Amino acid sequence: MIKYITSRSEISEKSIQNTIELLNEDCTIPFIARYRKEKTGNLDEVEIGQIVQLKEQYETLEKRKTTILKALEEQEVLTNELKLKIENTESLTSLEDIYLPYKKKRKTKAETARKNGLEPLAKMIMSQRVNDLEFTASKYTSNAIETIENALEGARHIIAEWINERSDIRNNIRYQLERFAIISTKIIKSKKDEDGAQKFKDYFSWEENLSRIPSHRLLAILRAEKEGFIRIKIEIDNDRVLQKIEDRIIRSHNESAQQIELAISDSYKRLLFPALTNETMSIAKEKADENAIKVFAKNLQQLLLGSPLGEKRILAIDPGFRTGCKIVCLNKQGDLLHNETIFPHAPQNKATEAIKKISTLVDAYKIEAIAIGNGTASRESEQLIKRIHFKNNIEVFVVSEAGASIYSASKIARDEFPNYDVTVRGAISIGRRLADPLAELVKIDAKSIGVGQYQHDVDQSKLNKSLDTIVQHCVNKVGVNINTASASLLSYVSGIGSKLAENIVNYRNENGAFSNRTAIKKVPRLGGKAFEQSAGFLRIKNGDNVLDDSAVHPEQYSLVKKIAKDSGNNITELIGNTSALKQIKLQQYVTDSFGLPTLQDIIKELEKPGLDPRKKAKAFSFNEHIKTINDLKTGQILPGIVNNITNFGCFVDIGIKESGLVHVSNLSNTFVQDINEHVNLQQHVQVKVLEVDIQRKRIQLSMNF
Incomplete structure (x- = not known):
């Protein structure tokens, strides 16, 4: 495994070995990247993620090898040479090519020909040394094989299968497809005027080199085909490919050569080209998926790490026309204080009444900011708010509603607000997104957030895995207040998961807020490993220990205590004391457990403990004259x-x-x-x-x- 990963990455063997040891000890990527830098050689989350991916690839390959070896043993065809060949193979494609001749086949033309006793004839033709082919073939006629042509045809089917199973020929065609394949599309004429066809207008007649087609275009073309609007065709220079196969096999100019030529053509058209075209398209789709998933992951990370307004009293509006605008007032912790509906827009047009109501609510609940959803009637609601003369300076924000309707109808929302309908829950979500996008967006299926391209067309298991990794990265990068976080947010903390997250919330509801990190161990089923993995990412504000509101891990507390004592300060005095922290000579604290990377992280954290890495939200105004x-x-x-x-x-x-x-x-x-x-x-x-x-x-x- 180490050798496999080393050959496919630029990471040192020692770093890979130590990282795999940590992964096998059930350590998470965020924990390893943050708190085990000495062991990994200061690898970041991306590099550790690459090791995880290559480790999984290797394990998949080894599992498939075991399955194939077992199958070959059962068939009693496994030789030492074949076993060695399989064991030394480092790609799934090559492995499947080796196994192809031994694979149990459904009823094929070649299999039928073998049962009719035509394999010896096929071998003689392949030897290309038969002088009188017609006479030789006549010996293989029977009740099942009535004519000489039937015998030759059956032999050709066997030869075609042999050609299909040659890995050198398959690899050459793969190369041709990879380099030179042209993908073209044609509109299905009967579908041209159907609903939905126009969005694929660009692909009614399209042609492009498959190796150069951008991921978004390939996914769009595949979607158009799936929806039945176009046909896709893959082409290469068939004559060139056939000539290359003939050059590998044909060594004479006799009748046998003619039969082999026919068998090559049959093998290519019936077996090789369809199978390898499907394989090539599958690989192209896989690459397009990877590209689209990367785009989605980048966007999601930026969105989750979007600027929070912070703990402010917020009035949130979910705007609408006929059904009115749902208003909610939230306290600094995002708890619902008040909700009602106003009807400032058409058809009711009760704008004056709405202005008075909003003004009253802003005063009554000491509102500091207003969040307006960006859906229907958003611009009209924004203009309404701008007409109000508030006593204090109230910032107004337009907030993306993407996925809010998914959240408001979800089990999470029903559990949070069982006594309120979806409109109230939607408005609450809009307000909370302004305060802390990360804390609110983790409650929504990432695919519903509305960033990315063709997210419903890509491999869903790979997409979900990638997005989960991104959410976990963002949550642990920011850190989580264990006394206010929802179960959804806690579930992404390193080492926690959904079940422990529920246990934490239940324990908190029954016993009150956690006063220190040690108390976290009292949560049912939260053992030593879960505490080790999670503690550094959980924050306790105004707790017993000032370090509990920082990214300093409890295993480092005694070290911080020693550093503080040596500097002539207690820990509280040392925190934020830049001049004192700069004077600390870190080299004297280096041990086998804590090297310079960890010590530098500790000092950085002591300078600004618990600092949110995100920028603060800024208000924004659209052009008031542009509404449609x-x-x-x-x-x-x-x-x-x-x-x-x-x-x-x-x-x-x-x-x-x-x-x-x-x-x-x-x-x-x-x-x-x-x-x-x-x-x-x-x-x-x-x-x-x-x-x-x-x-x-x-x-x-x-x-x-």
Whole structure:
């Protein structure tokens, strides 16, 4: 395993070995990256994740080898040479090629020919030394094989299968497909005018090299095919491929060579090309999935680490027209204090009454900020709020509603607010997203948050695994207040999981807030390993020990105590004391357990304990004159917020229902290799309107002006 991983990464053998030992001890990636830097050689989460992935690949390969070896033993065909070949194989594709000739087959033409006794004839033809082929073939006629041509055809079927099973031939065709395959599409004429066809208009007739097709385009084409609008075709130079196979096999110009030529053509068209084309498309889809998942993961990370407003008293509005605007008032901890519905917009138009109500609520609950959902009637609600003259300076934020309806109808929401309907829960979620996006968004299935590309078309198990890793990374990067966190948030803390998260919340409800980290051990079923993995990521505000509100792990407390004592301070005096911390000579505290990386982390944490790595939320205003796509005109310069990033550009919310696309070519006046180096999710930007297609509801924007 170590050798396998080392050959596929740039990580040292010792780091890999130590990391695998930690993983086998049930240590999590965030814990290893943060608290075991000496063991891993200071690997980060991405590098540790790569080791985990390669470890899983190796284990899958070894499992398949065991299965194949067992099958070959049962068939009594396993030789020492074959066993060695299988054991030394380092790819699943090569392994399956080795196994292919021995694989139990369903009824095939070759199998039928063998049963009819034609294998000796096939071997003679392949030897290419038969002088009178017609006479030789006549010896193999029977009741089942009535004619000489039937005998030759059966022999060709056996030869075709042998050719299909040759790994050198398969690898050559794989190479041709990988390098030169052309993917083309054609519209199914009867489907051209059906609903939904227009969104795939670009692919009604398309042709491109498969190796160069961007992931988003391949996924779009595959979706169009799945929905029945187009047909996909894969092509390579068949004559060239057939010639290469003939050059490998045919060594004469006699009648046998002609039969082999026919068998090659049959094998290629009937067996090799269909199977290897499917394999190539599967690999291309896998790569496209990986690319799309990476995009989604990057976006999700930026969204989860979005700027929190922090502990503020918030009035949140879930806007609407006919059904009114649902209003909730939340305290600093996000608890619901009040809810009601106002009807300021059409058809009721009770704007004056709504203004009075909002003003009263802001005063009554000492509201510090207002959050407005960005869905239907959002702009109208924002304009309404701006008409109100508040006594204090109230910041107004427009908050993404993506996934709020999923949350409000979920079991988590019902458990949190069993006495309120979905509209109240949705408004609460909007308000809490402003206070702390991470704490609220972890309650929602990541695929429903609305960032990424083609998330429903990619491998769902890989997507879920990747997104879970990202959520876990974000939660542990920020840290979690154990006395206020929901079970959803706690479940992503290193070493916790959903069951222990529920136990923590139940224990907290029954026994009150935790006063120190040691008390966490009293939670039912939270053992030593779970405590070790989680403690450093759990925060206790205003607890018994000042270090409990930091990323300093309890196993490091005695070390911090010694450092403080040696510096002539107690721990409380040392925290935030930059001049004292700078004077500490870390080298004298290096041991086998704690090296310089850990000591540097401790000092950094003591400078600003429990510091939230996220930036603070800033208010934003859209152009008040732009309310629908019909208000847009080419050349307008508008403020916007980046709300999605893909490989082909970024989407910008300009305050209307439809987001506009800034294509990668309009992002900068320089070459853009990585879009994420130019824009971030939730970034406030200025964009220029290039084109408006009202019929297709598409808006082209530019940031390069």
